[in-house]
Amino acid sequence: MDFSYSAKTKDYLARLDAFMREHIEPYENQYQKENYRLNSTPHWREWQVPPRVAELKQLAKEQGLWNFFLPDNELGAGLTTLEYAPLAERMGRSLLAPEVFNCNAPDTGNMEVLYHFGDDPQQEQWLTPLLNGDIRSVFCMTEPDVASSDATNMQTTIKADGSDWVINGRKWWSTGLGHPDAEIAIVMGLTDEDADKHHRHSMVLLPLNTPGVNIERMLPALGEYDAPYGHGEVVFDNVRVPKENIIVGPGAGFKIAQGRLGPGRIHHCMRAIGAAERALELFIERGVSRIAFGEPLMKLGGNTERLADLRVAIDQARLLTLHAAWQIDNVGAMKAIKEISAIKLVAPNVLQRVVDETMQLFGGASMCHDTPLPGLLTVARSLRIADGPDAVHRATIAKTELKQREKQLKGRSND
Amino acid sequence: MDFSYSAKTKDYLARLDAFMREHIEPYENQYQKENYRLNSTPHWREWQVPPRVAELKQLAKEQGLWNFFLPDNELGAGLTTLEYAPLAERMGRSLLAPEVFNCNAPDTGNMEVLYHFGDDPQQEQWLTPLLNGDIRSVFCMTEPDVASSDATNMQTTIKADGSDWVINGRKWWSTGLGHPDAEIAIVMGLTDEDADKHHRHSMVLLPLNTPGVNIERMLPALGEYDAPYGHGEVVFDNVRVPKENIIVGPGAGFKIAQGRLGPGRIHHCMRAIGAAERALELFIERGVSRIAFGEPLMKLGGNTERLADLRVAIDQARLLTLHAAWQIDNVGAMKAIKEISAIKLVAPNVLQRVVDETMQLFGGASMCHDTPLPGLLTVARSLRIADGPDAVHRATIAKTELKQREKQLKGRSND
Amino acid sequence: MDFSYSAKTKDYLARLDAFMREHIEPYENQYQKENYRLNSTPHWREWQVPPRVAELKQLAKEQGLWNFFLPDNELGAGLTTLEYAPLAERMGRSLLAPEVFNCNAPDTGNMEVLYHFGDDPQQEQWLTPLLNGDIRSVFCMTEPDVASSDATNMQTTIKADGSDWVINGRKWWSTGLGHPDAEIAIVMGLTDEDADKHHRHSMVLLPLNTPGVNIERMLPALGEYDAPYGHGEVVFDNVRVPKENIIVGPGAGFKIAQGRLGPGRIHHCMRAIGAAERALELFIERGVSRIAFGEPLMKLGGNTERLADLRVAIDQARLLTLHAAWQIDNVGAMKAIKEISAIKLVAPNVLQRVVDETMQLFGGASMCHDTPLPGLLTVARSLRIADGPDAVHRATIAKTELKQREKQLKGRSND
Amino acid sequence: MDFSYSAKTKDYLARLDAFMREHIEPYENQYQKENYRLNSTPHWREWQVPPRVAELKQLAKEQGLWNFFLPDNELGAGLTTLEYAPLAERMGRSLLAPEVFNCNAPDTGNMEVLYHFGDDPQQEQWLTPLLNGDIRSVFCMTEPDVASSDATNMQTTIKADGSDWVINGRKWWSTGLGHPDAEIAIVMGLTDEDADKHHRHSMVLLPLNTPGVNIERMLPALGEYDAPYGHGEVVFDNVRVPKENIIVGPGAGFKIAQGRLGPGRIHHCMRAIGAAERALELFIERGVSRIAFGEPLMKLGGNTERLADLRVAIDQARLLTLHAAWQIDNVGAMKAIKEISAIKLVAPNVLQRVVDETMQLFGGASMCHDTPLPGLLTVARSLRIADGPDAVHRATIAKTELKQREKQLKGRSND
Numbered sequence A, B, C, D: 001m002d003f004s005y006s007a008k009t010k011d012y013l014a015r016l017d018a019f020m021r022e023h024i025e026p027y028e029n030q031y032q033k034e035n036y037r038l039n040s041t042p043h044w045r046e047w048q049v050p051p052r053v054a055e056l057k058q059l060a061k062e063q064g065l066w067n068f069f070l071p072d073n074e075l076g077a078g079l080t081t082l083e084y085a086p087l088a089e090r091m092g093r094s095l096l097a098p099e100v101f102n103c104n105a106p107d108t109g110n111m112e113v114l115y116h117f118g119d120d121p122q123q124e125q126w127l128t129p130l131l132n133g134d135i136r137s138v139f140c141m142t143e144p145d146v147a148s149s150d151a152t153n154m155q156t157t158i159k160a161d162g163s164d165w166v167i168n169g170r171k172w173w174s175t176g177l178g179h180p181d182a183e184i185a186i187v188m189g190l191t192d193e194d195a196d197k198h199h200r201h202s203m204v205l206l207p208l209n210t211p212g213v214n215i216e217r218m219l220p221a222l223g224e225y226d227a228p229y230g231h232g233e234v235v236f237d238n239v240r241v242p243k244e245n246i247i248v249g250p251g252a253g254f255k256i257a258q259g260r261l262g263p264g265r266i267h268h269c270m271r272a273i274g275a276a277e278r279a280l281e282l283f284i285e286r287g288v289s290r291i292a293f294g295e296p297l298m299k300l301g302g303n304t305e306r307l308a309d310l311r312v313a314i315d316q317a318r319l320l321t322l323h324a325a326w327q328i329d330n331v332g333a334m335k336a337i338k339e340i341s342a343i344k345l346v347a348p349n350v351l352q353r354v355v356d357e358t359m360q361l362f363g364g365a366s367m368c369h370d371t372p373l374p375g376l377l378t379v380a381r382s383l384r385i386a387d388g389p390d391a392v393h394r395a396t397i398a399k400t401e402l403k404q405r406e407k408q409l410k411g412r413s414n415d
Helices: A007-039 A051-062 A081-092 A107-117 A120-132 A253-289 A303-331 A337-367 A373-383 A390-413 B007-039 B051-062 B081-092 B107-117 B120-131 B253-289 B303-331 B337-367 B373-383 B390-413 C007-039 C052-062 C081-092 C107-117 C120-131 C253-289 C303-331 C337-367 C373-383 C390-413 D007-039 D051-062 D081-092 D107-117 D120-131 D253-289 D303-331 D337-367 D373-383 D390-413
Strands: A136-140 A157-161 A164-175 A182-190 A201-207 A213-218 A231-242 B136-140 B157-161 B164-175 B182-190 B201-207 B213-218 B231-242 C136-140 C157-161 C164-175 C182-190 C201-207 C213-218 C231-242 D136-140 D157-161 D164-175 D182-190 D201-207 D213-218 D231-242
Touching: A007 A051, A007 A081, A081 A253, A081 A303, A107 A120, A107 A136, A107 A182, A107 A253, A120 A136, A120 A182, A136 A164, A157 A182, A164 A182, A164 A201, A164 B337, A182 A253, A201 A231, A201 A253, A253 A303, A253 A337, A253 A373, A253 D390, A303 A337, A303 D303, A303 D337, A303 D390, A337 A373, A337 A390, A337 B164, A337 B373, A337 D303, A373 B337, A390 D253, A390 D303, B007 B051, B007 B081, B081 B253, B081 B303, B107 B120, B107 B136, B107 B182, B107 B253, B120 B136, B120 B182, B136 B164, B157 B182, B164 B182, B164 B201, B182 B253, B201 B231, B201 B253, B253 B303, B253 B337, B253 B373, B253 C390, B303 B337, B303 C303, B303 C337, B303 C390, B337 B373, B337 B390, B337 C303, B390 C253, B390 C303, C007 C052, C007 C081, C081 C253, C081 C303, C107 C120, C107 C136, C107 C182, C107 C253, C120 C136, C120 C182, C136 C164, C157 C182, C164 C182, C164 C201, C164 D337, C182 C253, C201 C231, C201 C253, C253 C303, C253 C337, C253 C373, C303 C337, C337 C373, C337 C390, C337 D164, C337 D373, C373 D337, D007 D051, D007 D081, D081 D253, D081 D303, D107 D120, D107 D136, D107 D182, D107 D253, D120 D136, D120 D182, D136 D164, D157 D182, D164 D182, D164 D201, D182 D253, D201 D231, D201 D253, D253 D303, D253 D337, D253 D373, D303 D337, D337 D373, D337 D390
Parallel strands: A136 A182, B136 B182, C136 C182, D136 D182
Antiparallel strands: A157 A164, A164 A231, A182 A201, A213 A231, B157 B164, B164 B231, B182 B201, B213 B231, C157 C164, C164 C231, C182 C201, C213 C231, D157 D164, D164 D231, D182 D201, D213 D231
16 A cells, blocks of 8 residues: 555656646636636637637647546556546646646547547547647537436437438537537437447537537526536537447447546546645635734634644545545446545535635635636536536445445355 | 414515515516526626516505515504514515515615614605615625725725715625616715724715716626626725715714614525525425436435425524514614524525535536526525625624623622 | 513523522532432342432422423413423423423323323323322333334234233333332333224333333443433233223324324423533533633634534524424424424434534543533433434425425415 | 555455454454443442453464554564554454454553663563553543643643652543553653643653552443443552653653554544444444335435445545555654544544444434444544544644645745
């Protein structure tokens, strides 16, 4: 047992940290303002990316701080899930950083899908430009009319018709759909509703300029459109893609989703932990500098106890997430399902709690863009729903625990 | 001891309920859409009130459902704080209703100040049009640069100069400042920083069209501008008002604020409880209608236990608030300070909790305007900061409790 | 709406308070020691009551501070449930007081059963000596082998045989069974397992010296036998009582239990609130007097915030309980089922929480008899199980809430 | 980074597990009963150890399952703190096991003190028989009259007088003081109150049969005497020990205590985690087997969600503790102070929470010796006080966090 990061992680972390402190953190406030100036409109087709972002991406790429997430030595950094996790945490302290290092959701998950499951033409056409950061991508899964936490509810259909797949349905909360560079979506839908539960769904690659793709609106999350990314609601009206656009083949959707979600949740959770660390720094900074009743806030009421509890909660969430990453690397995402559900339950709640307490110290300033707090709250609050609400993960943990205990008792009785 | 509402309350409540069910609730969704269409811009000078609102106000006034909050039989409904509280709760179930019945913050508090402390000319000029619902008003207290929870920090100055008061300073989170009908502000500031803590501040009446009143921006709260009301940041740059614009006189600010805050907190908290009841209805509706894993959500996991805990939390918050209202009516706001702080601590937290749990049942829909949940979350979250953050109220409760206990022990030792 | 206590309550409360301060509180520590000296043995048949207790009972009876709980002007104080509640709270501050004023469980509930449902001979034989405080009684309901929270599980049988009822079964946690003066038990059992759920059970009066009543042991609760009362485990082995010992008649058990439990839970909860007030006083006393790191504990960490939260939690629990009492008085226990379950859920949890936090301030002293804290913890912990564990009450609240909401919606649709 | 246990740990763990399943767990219930039969009296001088315990100790010693805790390859198992931790967890599932493997508190801590700091004669006289399990020992630190969480409060004096140290004072909660084999105590006291805070105290070895050692009583913890160990209150009345009985020398008490407490807290916390795992097993067993309302308890209300939350809480506590152990091994206990305080805060609270929820499923049976739950509750509740109450650890965490942040910011400003 050894809690020290690998030499590779340490090296990347040091360079990432230096880059962020030199190039990203000093720019972040200005980015918020530029972004707001360019994009404070729900008319998402007018959204633009502040030009400095492309420059930062170029710089990061030149320094080899690029595609950390991809477990391939040539195309990415060749890190295990566990080795990548601390980098995700570091990037998660900034809402801008993941984009700069081409480690942003949902692109990372989509690239992983294409890397692990895409065939050569699919990789050439879509993986390569995504890895280069030239285009962005979308993952269309959640639907408004059914409880998407139960994937068997999914209603969007993908039907074979001649040499095409024909897609019909409605998706929403498709993150990144409003981005000017978004070109490709991976769409999950029903190909065979009579198949067993794990072989009903498929994933197809859908270029966003295909006729019948009707993006109806971007959805504000707690009032924020998250421009220039956006979360879209889109209708597929007899949308046709050629048969070769299916990933792996009909019925493989569930299997691909499982492979995608495991590491994806590690990424989300580690970024959430990074965000929580940033919020805790704000808690401390405000606590030691703001004066009320003749004392810094930190000395009033229970603020030191709060600080202690938040510190411990973050540390526990990190260790749990690193352990889950290790499990994924060692036994695979399918066998680490309890550990993955556990971190998906814990990390966003910890972030929400740290942000909530930090907001109390900032008072009025916490509610508006003068602080990053509303943005961090939105991240936390969304993440408690996205990829399965807390309740679904609690159910998974309990179910697995009961099964494991039953198995253990059977094992003993056979001794 | 009797927990039944007074006959007057029951009568008003029945009529209010009927009006809301007939006129307001069926319109509420459409109001949100119209409001969004008219006002989805940070350029607040362009904001408009949807025309139907004025019609509803007229109708309410004609039916005598008007100015419930004012404890005057002629000008208002002549209800005690306790008698008014259930009406505030009922109105709080709608974000629109308080405006329709002329019971909206901060107008109610401002009208109370003018009613209790204004002289005849002040009442004639400002109280009358406010009671008529012809204009709206603003209360300027919180400042960005100091911890406003500690009023002694306040930096805005109100200095005598000839026949004028000259106001200099910066205020923010001045609710309603963006409203097209906002005409008058009550501004709190320092008139004599050498006076004792409770006689340093004064309140003056400031017409918003006075030169030197520079409204810099409206502040979004969790991404929402709350148009057409808005929360403004405003700079007073050598703003002059005549000497007669002071309320009561120099140094009376603290005393007036105390009188204003007691009933005002009852109003806020009862509205919060109404909002919580509405959220709980949404919790139930979604819980019994949404299906996942073959069952209504209500039957899954711990949702029935959640329902029970939320129901009990709301009921306890209501009783605590009604009891505090009774205390205000019987011993005055100054002697009910512990009870008032207690409800200010409890009610917004209960609302936040109910909304948070309800959001989990709504999934993606909870994050955007398709449900009232983001609006309710913003109400809850703001209210945990406005009028003193939780920590300040906890400090007040503890301080008072310790004093009371000490006094009680002294009383015993003198037996 | 009026939160002031009735004149009758105020008068009794003043006299009760004076008696407790003069006679009980100064003796309480000595009582603990005497009791421990006489009864520190699991051999319960040797248990004795410290003689001073009988003297105090006599004194209380002479002063008319006796049988407060009974809503009969001749036999008791003639108070409503609501009027009695504050007296139960006051007595609950002492573990000895309820006995002194003949208001101790389970005697109060048993006396109420006999008062409301007993026939004349039953009342003469058992109610009269109980009201006089000459004997004590036991209520045998909970069984070890089944989940007694679901009364339909009950396995003890009461079968007709000639002119007798024959009782067979095992009961445990029968409070007071070890007391030297315990003479009579009310036993609940199955008389007709084919009847509908609410008419299967009956209650019979069982003199404890009847052959076949085998008391196996007293059960320690968190290590305490609660001598000289005790919680007993008892086997009924073909125990015979004459037919006239049934209360009301066969199948009336459920109905009687409902009538017994409503006010009984008010009593339990108000005593718990009194106990919580006592624990909070200890919290304050320790907090202001114990010094660590150069400061009284109250000034360290989050202790003032804790004090505030505990104060508010107690006040909310009290109001909820008083409101439930009012409901019982006004609509009856059956229609107040949600309110009664709510207080049974809230009050013991509040007590447990206050005791838990107070223990932290007392350190080592909190774990042993040098403080009343272990006793108070045992009261709280037991009460979260007795009369239905928290989960059962949450289920009742949710079920009732869902029904009420459904009814309300139906009512609206019929408008 | 690697979360797998070392080969040595795995090997010991397998053998320990087998031994416990074969020899200890089948005997545990009977041990409780024998122990109760022999020792259900507060007259502690009559306490005896059930004879089977000595046999089990002998067997364990023969199998080399002995003194795991000692980081010495000859005298103990030669494990690091991190390597020993999983064994402590495994033993913690039983209240008897730590004694059987000679890994019981406070002996382990005392042996470590003697191993690291004792001179040759001290080791020969006391360490050897302790390592052999022939005698038991006591650690006298906590005092009743002062807040012992602040060590500077300590009032027991150790004064030089000729060739002796003379000890005067009162200690309590000295664990193991009632054990028939207890022969030696390590006593901490003031040798020089004018020295700086960290050099005022010393530790001396005090044979318990020395004149002037007056053991006044054993203290029940939540009603349990924890026989045959006991927690004693003892007065030192001019007790004399020769000068060579001091450990290291005058003023070394604080330094020794620090070295003792770090690993000791790991042991306590890992045992607490083992106890929590055992309670969780009981939660599951009861949940799936006990029927109410026609369903196993596990399917009712929120019990699956509870199971999930408890599982996650335990896993997080374990990882945090293992990480703290790793820190101790790598940077030493002094530099790992934040991590050590964090686990001392987290682990006992997790245990208390798991036990509390499990008690709810067991109902009445949870309150008495028919289940191990009261014993586990007492362990949890005591541990939140012993070795510093939660509040002290929160203060340490906050203080260290603030210092580290300040240092970090200084570091950055010097870049």
